[in-house]
Protein backbone atom coordinates (compact mmCIF):
# COMPACT_ATOMS: atom_id res chain seq x y z
CA UNK A 1 0.00 0.00 0.00
CA UNK A 2 1.45 3.37 -1.10
CA UNK A 3 0.82 6.42 1.06
CA UNK A 4 0.96 9.81 -0.65
CA UNK A 5 0.80 13.39 0.62
CA UNK A 6 -0.12 16.21 -1.79
CA UNK A 7 0.30 19.74 -0.47
CA UNK A 8 -2.37 22.23 -1.56
CA UNK A 9 -4.68 19.43 -2.70
CA UNK A 10 -8.02 20.93 -1.67
CA UNK A 11 -8.51 22.20 -5.26
CA UNK A 12 -6.93 22.54 -8.70
CA UNK A 13 -4.19 20.21 -9.95
CA UNK A 14 -3.54 18.85 -6.45
CA UNK A 15 -7.17 17.78 -6.04
CA UNK A 16 -7.28 16.10 -9.46
CA UNK A 17 -3.99 14.32 -8.72
CA UNK A 18 -5.45 13.11 -5.43
CA UNK A 19 -8.55 11.83 -7.22
CA UNK A 20 -6.44 9.84 -9.68
CA UNK A 21 -4.10 8.40 -7.06
CA UNK A 22 -6.99 7.33 -4.83
CA UNK A 23 -8.39 5.53 -7.91
CA UNK A 24 -4.96 3.91 -8.42
CA UNK A 25 -5.10 2.51 -4.89
CA UNK A 26 -2.92 5.00 -3.00
CA UNK A 27 -3.79 6.09 0.51
CA UNK A 28 -3.83 9.85 -0.12
CA UNK A 29 -3.47 12.74 2.30
CA UNK A 30 -5.07 15.94 1.03
CA UNK A 31 -2.73 18.62 2.40
CA UNK A 32 -4.66 21.83 3.03
CA UNK A 33 -3.86 25.03 4.91
CA UNK A 34 -7.55 25.34 5.79
CA UNK A 35 -9.07 22.52 7.86
CA UNK A 36 -12.59 22.83 6.43
CA UNK A 37 -11.49 23.01 2.78
CA UNK A 38 -9.26 19.98 3.38
CA UNK A 39 -12.03 18.03 5.11
CA UNK A 40 -14.54 18.69 2.32
CA UNK A 41 -12.07 17.71 -0.42
CA UNK A 42 -11.01 14.53 1.41
CA UNK A 43 -14.64 13.58 1.97
CA UNK A 44 -15.38 13.90 -1.76
CA UNK A 45 -12.50 11.56 -2.65
CA UNK A 46 -12.44 9.07 0.20
CA UNK A 47 -9.00 10.41 1.12
CA UNK A 48 -7.39 11.45 4.40
CA UNK A 49 -6.62 15.06 5.21
CA UNK A 50 -3.80 16.81 7.01
CA UNK A 51 -3.55 20.47 7.94
CA UNK A 52 -0.39 21.94 6.39
CA UNK A 53 0.60 25.51 5.61
CA UNK A 54 3.87 25.20 3.71
CA UNK A 55 5.01 28.66 4.87
CA UNK A 56 4.78 27.73 8.55
CA UNK A 57 7.47 25.57 10.23
CA UNK A 58 5.19 24.62 13.13
CA UNK A 59 2.36 23.58 10.82
CA UNK A 60 4.71 21.51 8.64
CA UNK A 61 6.31 19.81 11.66
CA UNK A 62 2.86 18.97 13.08
CA UNK A 63 1.78 17.52 9.72
CA UNK A 64 4.87 15.31 9.56
CA UNK A 65 4.22 14.10 13.09
CA UNK A 66 0.58 13.28 12.28
CA UNK A 67 1.45 11.37 9.10
CA UNK A 68 4.24 9.50 10.91
CA UNK A 69 1.87 8.51 13.72
CA UNK A 70 -0.57 7.15 11.13
CA UNK A 71 2.05 4.88 9.53
CA UNK A 72 4.47 6.93 7.39
CA UNK A 73 4.85 8.19 3.83
CA UNK A 74 6.03 6.87 0.44
CA UNK A 75 5.25 9.71 -1.97
CA UNK A 76 5.44 13.46 -1.37
CA UNK A 77 3.98 15.81 -3.99
CA UNK A 78 5.11 19.41 -3.41
CA UNK A 79 2.18 20.98 -5.22
CA UNK A 80 1.14 24.04 -3.16
CA UNK A 81 1.94 27.16 -5.15
CA UNK A 82 0.88 30.73 -5.83
CA UNK A 83 1.31 33.30 -8.60
CA UNK A 84 1.04 37.07 -8.07
CA UNK A 85 -1.60 38.57 -10.36
CA UNK A 86 -3.18 42.02 -10.71
CA UNK A 87 -6.71 42.43 -9.26
CA UNK A 88 -8.17 41.86 -12.76
CA UNK A 89 -6.22 38.59 -13.13
CA UNK A 90 -3.48 39.94 -15.44
CA UNK A 91 0.18 38.90 -15.23
CA UNK A 92 2.39 41.51 -13.52
CA UNK A 93 5.56 42.84 -15.16
CA UNK A 94 8.99 43.23 -13.52
CA UNK A 95 8.46 46.89 -12.57
CA UNK A 96 5.31 45.98 -10.64
CA UNK A 97 6.93 43.11 -8.73
CA UNK A 98 8.69 44.15 -5.50
CA UNK A 99 11.21 42.36 -3.29
CA UNK A 100 8.47 41.94 -0.65
CA UNK A 101 6.23 40.21 -3.19
CA UNK A 102 9.16 38.02 -4.16
CA UNK A 103 9.79 37.04 -0.53
CA UNK A 104 6.11 36.15 -0.06
CA UNK A 105 5.91 34.08 -3.23
CA UNK A 106 9.23 32.33 -2.61
CA UNK A 107 8.08 31.46 0.91
CA UNK A 108 5.36 29.28 -0.64
CA UNK A 109 6.79 28.12 -3.99
CA UNK A 110 10.45 27.67 -3.01
CA UNK A 111 11.06 27.69 0.75
CA UNK A 112 7.86 25.64 1.11
CA UNK A 113 9.39 22.86 -0.98
CA UNK A 114 12.51 22.85 1.20
CA UNK A 115 10.57 23.10 4.47
CA UNK A 116 8.19 20.25 3.60
CA UNK A 117 10.79 17.97 1.98
CA UNK A 118 13.16 18.21 4.96
CA UNK A 119 10.33 17.63 7.46
CA UNK A 120 9.18 14.48 5.65
CA UNK A 121 12.66 13.20 4.75
CA UNK A 122 12.93 10.87 7.78
CA UNK A 123 9.57 9.29 6.83
CA UNK A 124 10.51 8.95 3.15
CA UNK A 125 13.81 7.30 4.10
CA UNK A 126 11.85 4.57 5.87
CA UNK A 127 9.81 3.82 2.71
CA UNK A 128 10.79 0.91 0.43
CA UNK A 129 10.20 3.05 -2.70
CA UNK A 130 10.20 6.75 -1.81
CA UNK A 131 9.23 9.37 -4.39
CA UNK A 132 9.10 13.18 -4.45
CA UNK A 133 7.37 15.17 -7.19
CA UNK A 134 8.00 18.93 -7.28
CA UNK A 135 5.57 21.13 -9.18
CA UNK A 136 7.68 23.26 -11.47
CA UNK A 137 6.45 24.99 -14.65
CA UNK A 138 7.60 25.44 -18.23
CA UNK A 139 8.20 29.03 -17.11
CA UNK A 140 11.07 27.71 -14.97
CA UNK A 141 12.99 26.60 -18.08
CA UNK A 142 15.89 28.99 -18.79
CA UNK A 143 16.07 27.52 -22.30
CA UNK A 144 12.44 28.26 -23.10
CA UNK A 145 12.45 31.72 -21.49
CA UNK A 146 15.42 32.64 -23.70
CA UNK A 147 13.99 31.17 -26.92
CA UNK A 148 12.24 34.00 -28.82
CA UNK A 149 8.90 33.17 -30.32
CA UNK A 150 7.79 30.62 -27.70
CA UNK A 151 4.84 31.41 -25.38
CA UNK A 152 7.27 31.06 -22.47
CA UNK A 153 9.56 33.74 -23.94
CA UNK A 154 6.56 36.07 -24.14
CA UNK A 155 5.58 35.73 -20.44
CA UNK A 156 6.41 39.11 -18.85
CA UNK A 157 6.52 38.20 -15.12
CA UNK A 158 9.67 37.94 -13.01
CA UNK A 159 8.94 36.28 -9.66
CA UNK A 160 6.89 33.21 -10.60
CA UNK A 161 9.34 31.97 -13.30
CA UNK A 162 12.28 32.66 -10.95
CA UNK A 163 10.56 30.58 -8.25
CA UNK A 164 10.14 27.62 -10.62
CA UNK A 165 13.75 27.82 -11.84
CA UNK A 166 14.70 27.60 -8.15
CA UNK A 167 12.43 24.55 -7.78
CA UNK A 168 14.30 22.93 -10.69
CA UNK A 169 17.66 23.54 -8.99
CA UNK A 170 16.35 22.20 -5.67
CA UNK A 171 15.12 19.09 -7.50
CA UNK A 172 18.52 18.42 -9.07
CA UNK A 173 20.51 18.98 -5.88
CA UNK A 174 18.12 16.92 -3.74
CA UNK A 175 18.19 14.09 -6.28
CA UNK A 176 21.99 13.97 -6.00
CA UNK A 177 21.94 14.27 -2.20
CA UNK A 178 19.24 11.62 -1.69
CA UNK A 179 19.91 8.90 -4.29
CA UNK A 180 17.56 6.45 -2.56
CA UNK A 181 14.59 8.70 -3.40
CA UNK A 182 13.21 9.34 -6.92
CA UNK A 183 12.91 13.14 -7.06
CA UNK A 184 11.66 14.88 -10.20
CA UNK A 185 10.23 18.23 -11.28
CA UNK A 186 7.16 18.37 -13.50
CA UNK A 187 5.51 20.91 -15.80
CA UNK A 188 1.75 20.22 -15.95
CA UNK A 189 1.16 22.68 -18.81
CA UNK A 190 -1.05 25.76 -18.87
CA UNK A 191 -4.07 24.52 -16.93
CA UNK A 192 -7.36 26.23 -16.03
CA UNK A 193 -7.21 26.76 -12.24
CA UNK A 194 -7.65 29.60 -9.76
CA UNK A 195 -3.86 30.15 -9.91
CA UNK A 196 -4.13 31.79 -13.33
CA UNK A 197 -7.68 33.18 -12.91
CA UNK A 198 -8.86 30.17 -14.96
CA UNK A 199 -7.16 31.41 -18.13
CA UNK A 200 -5.33 28.10 -18.77
CA UNK A 201 -5.94 26.22 -22.00
CA UNK A 202 -5.90 22.68 -20.52
CA UNK A 203 -8.25 20.86 -18.17
CA UNK A 204 -7.03 19.68 -14.76
CA UNK A 205 -7.38 16.11 -16.06
CA UNK A 206 -4.78 16.89 -18.75
CA UNK A 207 -2.57 18.87 -16.37
CA UNK A 208 -2.48 16.19 -13.68
CA UNK A 209 -1.33 13.48 -16.11
CA UNK A 210 2.44 14.02 -15.66
CA UNK A 211 2.10 14.54 -11.89
CA UNK A 212 0.26 11.22 -11.53
CA UNK A 213 2.82 9.48 -13.76
CA UNK A 214 5.85 10.77 -11.86
CA UNK A 215 4.19 9.97 -8.52
CA UNK A 216 4.15 6.33 -9.61
CA UNK A 217 7.76 5.88 -10.80
CA UNK A 218 9.42 2.79 -9.38
CA UNK A 219 12.90 2.47 -7.79
CA UNK A 220 14.39 2.09 -11.32
CA UNK A 221 12.63 5.21 -12.60
CA UNK A 222 14.25 8.57 -13.36
CA UNK A 223 15.51 10.98 -10.72
CA UNK A 224 16.75 14.56 -10.95
CA UNK A 225 14.70 15.13 -14.12
CA UNK A 226 12.30 17.77 -15.42
CA UNK A 227 9.36 16.41 -17.40
CA UNK A 228 6.12 17.31 -19.07
CA UNK A 229 3.62 14.85 -20.48
CA UNK A 230 5.72 14.41 -23.66
CA UNK A 231 9.04 13.69 -21.93
CA UNK A 232 12.14 15.50 -20.62
CA UNK A 233 12.26 19.31 -20.87
CA UNK A 234 15.29 21.53 -21.44
CA UNK A 235 16.47 23.22 -18.21
Ligand SMILES: NC(=O)c1ccc[n+]([C@@H]2O[C@H](COP(=O)([O-])OP(=O)(O)OC[C@H]3O[C@@H](n4cnc5c(N)ncnc54)[C@H](OP(=O)(O)O)[C@@H]3O)[C@@H](O)[C@H]2O)c1
Pocket residue numbers: 007008009010011012013014032033034037052053054055078079080081082108135136137138187188189190191192193194195196200
Ligand atom coordinates in the same frame (compact mmCIF):
# COMPACT_ATOMS: atom_id res chain seq x y z
N1 LIG B 1 -2.27 25.95 -13.45
C1 LIG B 1 -1.20 25.99 -14.25
O1 LIG B 1 -1.28 26.36 -15.44
C2 LIG B 1 0.14 25.58 -13.71
C3 LIG B 1 1.20 25.48 -14.64
C4 LIG B 1 2.45 25.09 -14.18
C5 LIG B 1 2.63 24.82 -12.85
N2 LIG B 1 1.58 24.94 -11.96
C6 LIG B 1 1.83 24.65 -10.54
O2 LIG B 1 0.92 23.66 -10.09
C7 LIG B 1 0.73 23.79 -8.68
C8 LIG B 1 -0.76 23.77 -8.37
O3 LIG B 1 -1.34 24.92 -8.93
P1 LIG B 1 -2.87 25.02 -9.41
O4 LIG B 1 -2.84 25.56 -10.77
O5 LIG B 1 -3.61 23.77 -9.11
O6 LIG B 1 -3.37 26.22 -8.45
P2 LIG B 1 -4.62 26.40 -7.47
O7 LIG B 1 -5.85 25.78 -8.04
O8 LIG B 1 -4.63 27.84 -7.11
O9 LIG B 1 -4.20 25.52 -6.19
C9 LIG B 1 -3.12 25.90 -5.40
C10 LIG B 1 -3.19 25.13 -4.10
O10 LIG B 1 -2.07 25.53 -3.28
C11 LIG B 1 -2.58 25.83 -1.99
N3 LIG B 1 -1.71 26.74 -1.27
C12 LIG B 1 -1.34 28.01 -1.57
N4 LIG B 1 -0.55 28.50 -0.62
C13 LIG B 1 -0.39 27.52 0.32
C14 LIG B 1 0.30 27.41 1.55
N5 LIG B 1 1.01 28.43 2.05
N6 LIG B 1 0.24 26.24 2.23
C15 LIG B 1 -0.48 25.21 1.76
N7 LIG B 1 -1.19 25.25 0.62
C16 LIG B 1 -1.14 26.40 -0.08
C17 LIG B 1 -3.96 26.42 -2.25
O11 LIG B 1 -4.72 26.43 -1.06
P3 LIG B 1 -5.95 27.47 -0.79
O12 LIG B 1 -7.16 26.88 -1.44
O13 LIG B 1 -6.01 27.51 0.70
O14 LIG B 1 -5.55 28.78 -1.42
C18 LIG B 1 -4.46 25.43 -3.29
O15 LIG B 1 -4.91 24.26 -2.67
C19 LIG B 1 1.44 25.10 -8.28
O16 LIG B 1 2.70 24.79 -7.73
C20 LIG B 1 1.60 25.82 -9.61
O17 LIG B 1 2.68 26.72 -9.61
C21 LIG B 1 0.35 25.30 -12.38
